Amino acid sequence: MATATVLEISDLTLDGLLASPLGRPLLSCIQCGTCAGACPHGELMRYTPRRLIGMLREGLIEEVIAGDDLLSCVNCYDCWAKCPRGLHLTDVLLPLVKEQVLLRLPEVPAELQSALSNTMRYGNPMGESPRKRAAWVEGAGVPVPILRDLGRPVDVLWIVECYSAYYPRGRDNARATARVLAALGVDFAILGTEEKCAGECARLAGEKGLFETLREQNMATFGKYEYASLLTSDPHAFDAFTYVYPSLGLDRPVDHTTPFLAARLDALRPRLTRELGYRVTYHDSCVLGRHNHMHDEPRRILEALPGVSLVEMAHNRDNTICCGGGGGGMWLDTHYKARGLPRLSDRRVEEAAATGADVLAVSCPYEVPRFEDSLKVLGYDDRMVVRDVMELVAEALGE
Amino acid sequence: MKILVLMKMVPDIVEELEVAGDGTSLDQEYLRFIVNERDDYALEQALLLKDRLQAAVIVVAPEAPEVDDVLHTALAKGADRVIRVSGIAATAGTRSTVSALAATLPGIPGVLPADLVLSGCQAIDDLDGFMAPLLAGALDLPYLGLVSRITVDPGAGTAVVAKEYSGGVMGRFEVALPAFLGVQGCEKPPRYVPIAKVRAAMASGGIEVVAAASGPATTPLEVTAMAKPEATGHAEMLEGSVRDVAEKVADILAARGLL
Amino acid sequence: MAGNVWVVADHWKGTISEATYEVLALGRSLADSLGVRLEAVLLGHGVRGLTASLGTADSVLYVDHPALADATGEQASRALAALASARVPAAILVPTTNVSWDLLGLLPGRLGVPLISFCRDVEAIDGALQVSCLLYGGKMAVTVAAGPGPVVLAVLPGTRSPDSGRSAAVPAVEETSVDLADDSRLRLLEFEEPEAGDVDITKQDVLVAVGRGITVEANIEVAEELASALGGAVCGSRPVIDQGWLPLVRQVGKSGVTVKPRLYVAAGISGAPEHVEGMKDSEVIIAVNTDAGAPIFSVAHYGIVDDATDVLEALAEAVRKRKG
Numbered sequence: 008m009a010t011a012t013v014l015e016i017s018d019l020t021l022d023g024l025l026a027s028p029l030g031r032p033l034l035s036c037i038q039c040g041t042c043a044g045a046c047p048h049g050e051l052m053r054y055t056p057r058r059l060i061g062m063l064r065e066g067l068i069e070e071v072i073a074g075d076d077l078l079s080c081v082n083c084y085d086c087w088a089k090c091p092r093g094l095h096l097t098d099v100l101l102p103l104v105k106e107q108v109l110l111r112l113p114e115v116p117a118e119l120q121s122a123l124s125n126t127m128r129y130g131n132p133m134g135e136s137p138r139k140r141a142a143w144v145e146g147a148g149v150p151v152p153i154l155r156d157l158g159r160p161v162d163v164l165w166i167v168e169c170y171s172a173y174y175p176r177g178r179d180n181a182r183a184t185a186r187v188l189a190a191l192g193v194d195f196a197i198l199g200t201e202e203k204c205a206g207e208c209a210r211l212a213g214e215k216g217l218f219e220t221l222r223e224q225n226m227a228t229f230g231k232y233e234y235a236s237l238l239t240s241d242p243h244a245f246d247a248f249t250y251v252y253p254s255l256g257l258d259r260p261v262d263h264t265t266p267f268l269a270a271r272l273d274a275l276r277p278r279l280t281r282e283l284g285y286r287v288t289y290h291d292s293c294v295l296g297r298h299n300h301m302h303d304e305p306r307r308i309l310e311a312l313p314g315v316s317l318v319e320m321a322h323n324r325d326n327t328i329c330c331g332g333g334g335g336g337m338w339l340d341t342h343y344k345a346r347g348l349p350r351l352s353d354r355r356v357e358e359a360a361a362t363g364a365d366v367l368a369v370s371c372p373y374e375v376p377r378f379e380d381s382l383k384v385l386g387y388d389d390r391m392v393v394r395d396v397m398e399l400v401a402e403a404l405g406e
Numbered sequence: 407m408k409i410l411v412l413m414k415m416v417p418d419i420v421e422e423l424e425v426a427g428d429g430t431s432l433d434q435e436y437l438r439f440i441v442n443e444r445d446d447y448a449l450e451q452a453l454l455l456k457d458r459l460q461a462a463v464i465v466v467a468p469e470a471p472e473v474d475d476v477l478h479t480a481l482a483k484g485a486d487r488v489i490r491v492s493g494i495a496a497t498a499g500t501r502s503t504v505s506a507l508a509a510t511l512p513g514i515p516g517v518l519p520a521d522l523v524l525s526g527c528q529a530i531d532d533l534d535g536f537m538a539p540l541l542a543g544a545l546d547l548p549y550l551g552l553v554s555r556i557t558v559d560p561g562a563g564t565a566v567v568a569k570e571y572s573g574g575v576m577g578r579f580e581v582a583l584p585a586f587l588g589v590q591g592c593e594k595p596p597r598y599v600p601i602a603k604v605r606a607a608m609a610s611g612g613i614e615v616v617a618a619a620s621g622p623a624t625t626p627l628e629v630t631a632m633a634k635p636e637a638t639g640h641a642e643m644l645e646g647s648v649r650d651v652a653e654k655v656a657d658i659l660a661a662r663g664l665l
Numbered sequence: 666m667a668g669n670v671w672v673v674a675d676h677w678k679g680t681i682s683e684a685t686y687e688v689l690a691l692g693r694s695l696a697d698s699l700g701v702r703l704e705a706v707l708l709g710h711g712v713r714g715l716t717a718s719l720g721t722a723d724s725v726l727y728v729d730h731p732a733l734a735d736a737t738g739e740q741a742s743r744a745l746a747a748l749a750s751a752r753v754p755a756a757i758l759v760p761t762t763n764v765s766w767d768l769l770g771l772l773p774g775r776l777g778v779p780l781i782s783f784c785r786d787v788e789a790i791d792g793a794l795q796v797s798c799l800l801y802g803g804k805m806a807v808t809v810a811a812g813p814g815p816v817v818l819a820v821l822p823g824t825r826s827p828d829s830g831r832s833a834a835v836p837a838v839e840e841t842s843v844d845l846a847d848d849s850r851l852r853l854l855e856f857e858e859p860e861a862g863d864v865d866i867t868k869q870d871v872l873v874a875v876g877r878g879i880t881v882e883a884n885i886e887v888a889e890e891l892a893s894a895l896g897g898a899v900c901g902s903r904p905v906i907d908q909g910w911l912p913l914v915r916q917v918g919k920s921g922v923t924v925k926p927r928l929y930v931a932a933g934i935s936g937a938p939e940h941v942e943g944m945k946d947s948e949v950i951i952a953v954n955t956d957a958g959a960p961i962f963s964v965a966h967y968g969i970v971d972d973a974t975d976v977l978e979a980l981a982e983a984v985r986k987r988k989g
Contacts, residue, residue, distance in 0.1 A: 106600070115598040117908055118881045127601060128440075129420065136421050138436060175972070216602030341883040383978070416801075422958065423804050432805070447907075501773070527766070530802045530937075533809070535780045539738065539770025548739060548850040551767045552920070566854070570920040571677065571763050574859030574913040579737075582850040588770065590920070595908055627781060631808040635799060635960065641952060641968030651969050652979035655951060656987050658967065662949060664871065664895065664928050665987055 009093045011246070011298050015254045017219070021072075021103040025063065029099050035092055036060045042086030042096060047329055047351050048079045056086045056096050059104060072107040078116070078342060080105065081351070082211040082334030083293040088325050097211075097298075098250070101334070105213025122338040123214050126221070130203030131169040132338065141199035143171075143178040149189040153199040160233035162194035164259075166248075168241035169204050170372035176379065177372050183401035184240055184264055190278055190404055191271055195238065201228050205244035210251070212335030222247075226255050236260040238267055240397070242294035242371045243333070263295055265370045265396055269304035272311055280405030282314035287399070288364035289317065290355065290378070291327035292371040300325070305370055305396050312403045318362045320355075328355045332373035356381040360391060367393045407461035407560050409452045410517060412507070412525035413480070414537065415439040415470035415496075419530070423634075430629045431497065441476045444526025448589035450596040451556055452524050453484050459560055462486045464517055468494040468503050468618075475604075477613050482603035489514060493618040498626055499534045505621030508544035514616050518545070519584055522558065522565065527551035527588025534627045542586035544621075550579060551588030558583070668755035668815065670696040671726075673745065673768070674707045674719055675760045681715055683923070684760035684822035684942075686830030689721040691787065691820060692758050693830070696723075698789040701755060705836065706748065708741050710734035713838070720834035727838050732845045735853040738767020744843045746775035754815055756787070756794060761819045763920055769819045781809050782819035783938065802937040803960035823942035862914035864898045871897025871928045874917060874944070877904040878933020878954055878973040885910060887974050888932060891981040894988065895928065902940045918943035930980075933973030936961025953977070 014029065024030035036057070043055035053076045054062070062068050071077070080101050087097040094100070109115065115123075125134035144151040154161060165188070170177035188195050206221035229237075236259050239245050245263040268275070287309055295301050302324045309315055322328045329336075331351030336343075340350070356378055359367045367378055375393050382388040394402075417423060417432060418440040424433035452463045464487045465480045467473050477488040494506045512518050523545070525538040542549035554576070555568035563583050568576040570590055581587070644654045659665050672692040675682045689705065696703035705722035707715060710733050716725040726748065732740040745768065749757060757772075759765050761782070773780035785806075786797040794811035796818060866872060873892040875885055888899045901911040902918060917924055918940040929947035934940060936952070936959050944950070945964050952965035953976045962968040969976055 106602070109598075109600050110603070113597075114594070117595070120598040121880075123598065123601075134420060138421065214600060214602075216600055216605050220601055220605070341881050344883060419802050419804050423801060425805075501779075504774075527770070531800060532782060533798060533800055533807065535773050535782070536766075536770040539767060540774045543771055543774035548848070549767065549771060550737060550739075550851055551770055552763055568857070571856070572920060573922045574916060574920070576857045576859075578854040578857060580852045580854055585850065588767070591907055625779070627779060628810040629807055630795070630810050633806050634958075635803065635806040635963065641950075641962045641965040643962075643968045643970065648971060648975045648979040649983075651971065651976060652983040655967070655969075655980055656983040658949075658951075659895075659928070659984070660987060662927075664949070665984065 009088050009090065011098070011250060013250050013253050014098060016099060016251065017254060019099070019103065021068065021107050024100065024103055029095050032092060032094055033060050033100065034064065036094060037092065039091060041089045041091060045085040045089040047081070047083060047085065048348060051346070051348055052076055052079050056100070059100070072104060072111055075108065075112060077101070077105050077108045078335065078339060079346070079348060080334055081329055081331055081336035083329035084298040085329070088297050102211050102213055102215065105334070106215050109213040116339060116342040118338040118341055119212070119335055123209060123212070123217060126204050126206070126209055127217055131173060132204070133169065133173050135173045138200050140172045140202055141197065143181050147182040147185040149185050151185050152196040154196040154232050155199065155201060157196050161196040162235045163238045164229070164232065164234035164236070165195045165197050166202060166205065166237060166239040166244055167197055168239060168244050168372065171240045172202070174372070174376065176375045180240060180372060180375070180395040180397055183395070183398040186401045186404065187268060187275070187397055191275055198228060205241070205247040207243040207247035207251070208333065208335065208337065210247070211333060222252060222255055226252065226257065229257065234259065236262060238262050238264060240264050240372060242292055246294055246298065263301070263370070265295060265308065266301050266304040268400065269307050272308060276311055278405065279312055279400070279403045281403050283312055283399065283403055284314040285366045286316050286318060286364045287366045287368050288320055288359050288362045289368045290320070290359070290374060291324055292369065292374060293327065293329050293333055295370050296327050297325050305368070308396055308400060309368060312399055315399070318364050320358045320362055322358060328358065330355060330374045330377045332377050337373055350381065352377040352381040353385060356385055356387065360385070360387045365391055366399070367391055368396055368399060369393060370396050407459050407558070408520045409455060409461050409463050410520035410523045411445070411449050411452045411463060411465045411485070412523070412537065412541065413445040413449060413465055413467045413476060414442050414503070414529065415467070415473050415476065416442045416529050416531045425632050425634070430632050432632070439471045442526050442529040444528055444589055446596040447592045448524040448526050449480055449483070449485070450594065451589055451592045453597070454593070455556065455558055456484060459558060464489065464520070466491060466507070466511065466517065468507065470496050474613060478604050478607040479599060481607040481612050482599045483597060487614065488612060489517070489614045489616055491616050491618050499624070500532050500537050501535050501540065501624040502626060504535070504537055504540040504544055505624050506618040507541055509619040509621035510616060511545070513619055521583045523547060523584070523586040524589050527553070527590050536588070538586065538588035545586065547584055547586040548581070549586045549588065550581060552590045553587045554589070554591035555593055556587065668753050669702040669704050670699065671754040671757045672703065672705050672722060673757060673759040673765065674705050674715065675762050675765045676707070676709065676712060676715055677764045679712070681718055682760060682762055682764070683827045684762055686827035687822060687825050688758050688760045688820045689719065689830035690825055690827070693721050695756065695787055695789060699755060699792065704754070706745065708733045708744050713840070716838045717835050718831070720832035720836045721830050722836050724837040724839060727840045728843055729840065730843065730845050732848070737851050737853070738771045739848060739851055740845055741768045742771035742775050743845055745772055747843045748841070749776055749815065756815065757817045758820055759817065760822055762822065769817070773817055776815070776817070778815045778817060779811065780817040780819060781811065784818045784820045785824045787818060799938055802935065821938050821942065823938070823945045859914045860912065862912060864914070866898055866900045866915060866917070867922050867924050869898045869924070869926050871895045872900050872924060872926045873897060873930045873932065873977070874900045874902065874934055875905055875932050875973070876902040876934030879905065880933070880974065882908070882910040884974040887977045887981065891930070891977050891984065894981050894984040897926070897928070900924070902934045931961050931965065932977050934961055935959045936964060
């Protein structure tokens with residue numbers, strides 16, 4: 008079983024990959040094609056990981072990076088999880104290939120271009136003012152301290168991340184999380200307007216320069232404060248802080264809100280008193296689930312909620328189906344549509360609907376808008392809703 | 407062939423603009439600056455011509471907050487030289503900036519004469535004049551603005567350009583070079599350049615800094631007040647969830663016989 | 666302040682623009698309060714007939730020259746600069762249109778006088794001019810005191826009704842000449858009409874307009890659905906045209922067309938002056954924007970602070986349900 012590891016990728020380029028410690032194992036790829044079989048876009052990609060590695064080894068990579076085929080990779084970690092050699096496909100190889108693709112693309116699809124430019128300029132892909140990043144706090148119903156104003160060290164520095172800070176449904180998640188943290192009596196604070204995107208999706212999409220800029224800026228901001236651990240609502244940020252920021256000196260424990268809560272479930276259990284009466288199916292996210300194997304934690308939380316019965320989709324745990332939002336996918340729907348790629352989130356929602364559940368529970372902020380969209384498109388929005396695990400927990404908190 | 411591109415920074419209206427305590431200018435505390443969008447199109451046009459004609463592209467910008475990012479980005483996109491003109495007061499207005507640029511450009515080695523000068527034909531802060539035509543006049547170059555397509559025949563020393571009128575009508579003009587064209591649009595939106603290339607441009611230095619020469623003095627406009635606009639009319643705001651709002655609108659449409 | 670008030674008549678293809686009448690109305694009230702004459706200035710070639718509709722002015726100064734036939738700023742600004750140097754008007758008001766743009770750009774330098782742009786209004790107070798302008802895409806209102814001496818005002822279209830600038834009176838015409846050297850450096854080859862689209866948006870009862878806030882090209886489909894449900898068409902503001910998501914024939918505003926439908930839904934449009942001038946007379950304007958401070962809310966009848974695509978989608982559904 009592939010395990011996620013801390014990465015030193017700062018000086019790594021595609022050119023030097025095969026000679027590097029992280030890349031040398033690629034020479035031992037047995038060309039079995041399991042990666043291609045696992046890839047959700049595999050049938051429609053000209054250069055699956057198998058072919059990519061083959062061409063890289065033969066010095067033929069120019070042909071691959073001259074086109075835009077690799078924009079179809081959504082960094083879902085399926086190939087990485089299934090590779091019998093445990094090669095660093097999703098986390099190392101693919102971002103480096105995409106980096107070269109971006110450098111050569113005569114035209115970057117407009118939406119992706121906006122998302123990347125906005126992230127560079129405003130610290131979020133939506134292009135919203137950084138000064139509005141903490142606007143969600145109003146309406147949280149509980150105090151949400153801003154670390155700069157707190158003036159003292161804090162136990163938990165909670166990195167809310169972009170979609171949870173700005174996007175209306177994301178804000179529902181942020182407010183729910185705040186209430187849960189308050190109920191647990193956690194000593195936490197947020198960075199507020201000082202917070203910027205962690206940059207992992209930019210990195211996976213091939214924008215290494217953008218990732219490195221954000222990492223530097225974030226490390227400088229973190230460095231101003233004293234905190235015991237980092238917490239985040241976003242699995243991509245979790246990955247960035249856990250595996251890629253340490254090489255720049257980040258040495259605090261990192262957690263995602265779902266496993267964080269799972270570890271404290273017993274403390275919260277007495278307060279989970281409202282009967283929800285939901286049949287829930289849980290979607291394992293690519294990053295929290297497949298990459299980090301955190302499958303049990305969200306299920307234990309959901310099972311602890313009164314009146315919640317769990318039903319599994321056909322593809323679950325390490326076999327989960329990506330929502331299509333990773334690795335730049337969040338901003339490439341128009342591009343995929345033009346190429347006739349079916350929407351991955353549609354496929355997943357069909358599977359969710361087939362379980363007869365009334366709630367599709369998730370742990371990643373990208374999944375909410377993507378699945379809600381698919382529910383509408385497929386006409387299932389009258390019988391199923393999407394909720395982040397935190398929203399369900401907050402709902403179950405009797406007050 | 408040599409193409410000169412003039413670019414400038416303008417207030418970024420993504421941020422909420424506030425009035426300073428003096429009641430006549432913008433509050434600087436949270437003010438950010440962004441490249442004038444039309445200047446970005448001018449640069450894109452120049453780079454397209456560079457590819458097609460093997461032209462050299464020189465970018466000049468007056469000093470302003472965040473201008474170095476724009477100049478490094480221009481280098482990363484392929485500009486051959488980028489020059490920042492220091493000592494131009496950002497608040498003195500467009501006329502003053504033009505006067506300083508017109509006095510400075512002739513003294514920068516290798517910049518003038520250029521075959522083609524491009525700059526955005528409008529900006530959101532052009533209160534006392536439009537930079538491109540004023541500079542064209544000061545440099546004694548013929549000017550045509552609202553240009554959105556440019557093809558150049560270097561052998562003939564002419565360009566054919568499309569100028570926007572209204573209703574989508576374009577005027578095709580033949581322009582004898584050297585000329586100054588005020589850019590409104592381009593055949594494609596400004597290109598993306600990966601941040602790594604911009605950082606590489608930053609690392610290799612590359613911004614030439616030139617002190618502004620003094621041009622003829624200009625009188626700035628006397629702004630006596632600045633305030634957020636009072637809504638001359640105001641919309642009746644419809645509140646509620648997206649579904650609620652949609653129902654309210656449907657009611658309004660039905661009442662007006664629009665359904 | 667001595668000198669008359671001038672209004673430059675903006676015309677193209679044989680028609681005086683609506684914006685000219687708006688500025689004539691403004692010029693009339695300014696001239697009256699200064700106690701001076703209002704003179705319309707018409708520059709062109711073979712367009713003397715157009716002087717007849719400028720009767721709000723006390724008289725028309727008409728300059729006919731072949732070099733003024735092609736409506737570029739180079740020759741027009743030279744002609745106007747020569748006239749103004751000789752006659753020294755107190756103020757020259759020019760409607761800001763695509764046709765007058767270059768003239769406005771070149772004139773201040775040629776004449777050596779100040780220009781104030783984005784003007785909405787001008788008042789005479791104790792003989793001095795107080796000018797109201799809209800800066801930064803409509804986000805700030807600025808008042809400027811115009812110093813002594815002639816000043817050029819670039820007036821935003823759409824700030825008042827053109828009707829008060831129309832008059833049945835036929836003005837006196839003074840035809841005068843200027844010396845203009847031949848200048849063939851800018852030569853009009855031809856006008857290109859836009860590719861005939863299937864749709865003439867100026868003839869639609871219902872328009873669903875999309876702007877930057879629609880975020881991606883794919884969301885225009887949602888606008889199409891709503892337009893279709895309402896029996897109308899989709900149009901857009903500049904940014905959407907720049908990206909190539911809609912053709913030029915669908916652009917509303919300065920380089921596009923002016924529309925006056927019964928219903929105009931402005932989705933994800935900020936409301937910068939260049940767009941507003943093209944749609945402000947729509948009967949019912951419903952604006953959707955995530956920015957509560959967007960200038961569009963000043964011109965709209967109804968406003969919704971929310972995501973443009975989400976609202977369009979919900980609206981399309983609500984409309985379809987009502988229509989059965």
